[in-house]
Amino acid sequence: MHTLSKNQRIIFDIIDKSPEPMKAYSILFNVQKKGIKAPLQVYRALDKLVEIGKIHKIESRNAFIACQNSSCQVSKATAFSICESCEKVTEINNSSLSKYLSNFKDKAGMKYSKYNLEFFGLCKKCITK
Amino acid sequence: MHTLSKNQRIIFDIIDKSPEPMKAYSILFNVQKKGIKAPLQVYRALDKLVEIGKIHKIESRNAFIACQNSSCQVSKATAFSICESCEKVTEINNSSLSKYLSNFKDKAGMKYSKYNLEFFGLCKKCITK
DNA sequence: ATTTAAATGTTATAATATAACACTATGTAA
DNA sequence: TTACATAGTGTTATATTATAACATTTAAAT
Known part of the structure; x- marks a missing residue:
């Protein structure tokens, strides 16, 4: 099982807690108090989280939600x-x-x-x- | 049947001729010689063309292709x-x-x-x- | 002819995403 | 345990995608 890095954890947690899909810059705004300051830090974590299947991108909305399906290891x-x-x-x-x-x-x-x-x-x- | 306006026609034609999906700013670049100068002119035509089903947006690529299906009046x-x-x-x-x-x-x-x-x-x- | 809806032109700006580079932490294997 | 590779971080700058706002023009409908 994959262990999330610090930024990945912070960003996954905020998406996972959100009742609706979150946009990258909304995530950024919400994690600035935790020391994540730049868009790229968010996008890198998002990329990885999508890759390992912890979150999915809603393409038509440019937004991200946590995977609801515990058995879903990759987003295929x-x-x-x-x-x-x-x-x-x-x-x-x-x-x-x-x-x-x-x-x-x-x-x-x-x-x-x-x-x-x-x-x-x-x-x-x-x-x- | 819907008649396309001048900008809609120009933009549909270039998408229809393209062998691959076209991105909005690539369309813009290609139609500047025809007097379409601003992104908004392109996006407005794209919106309308999508609405009437003449083109489709490939969401994962932010790109547009002409509808291949003659019976497809709307993109539903x-x-x-x-x-x-x-x-x-x-x-x-x-x-x-x-x-x-x-x-x-x-x-x-x-x-x-x-x-x-x-x-x-x-x-x-x-x-x- | 007059009115209404749709489309256009234009400037400015918002929102989404990546490039490039220097540096740090973590895991692995000799 | 050192070296080496891989993954992750921090930062600045910039590229790409898309919309707001407002004035004007064209086309269609009565």
């Missing part, structure tokens, strides 16, 4: 639901979906090693508003 | 394959996949109106290298 098969009204993001952990996508082959004959899926819509709360 | 169900070596991007047009994803419901009870899927891997050419 990710799916998220995103509410376009309240911006709540949830990691989807559905074995039927992941099986379907992991086995998907298209006619171009590409060998896929990774995928990322983002669903957009309205969450339960926002539907009724 | 998109899937792409991306070669991580040569960066070739292809729009996937697979009815089994789109049916599966359009009908997908997860336990959170969200109502999905849109999805975007990106597969990553190596294309045929790059596998053999």
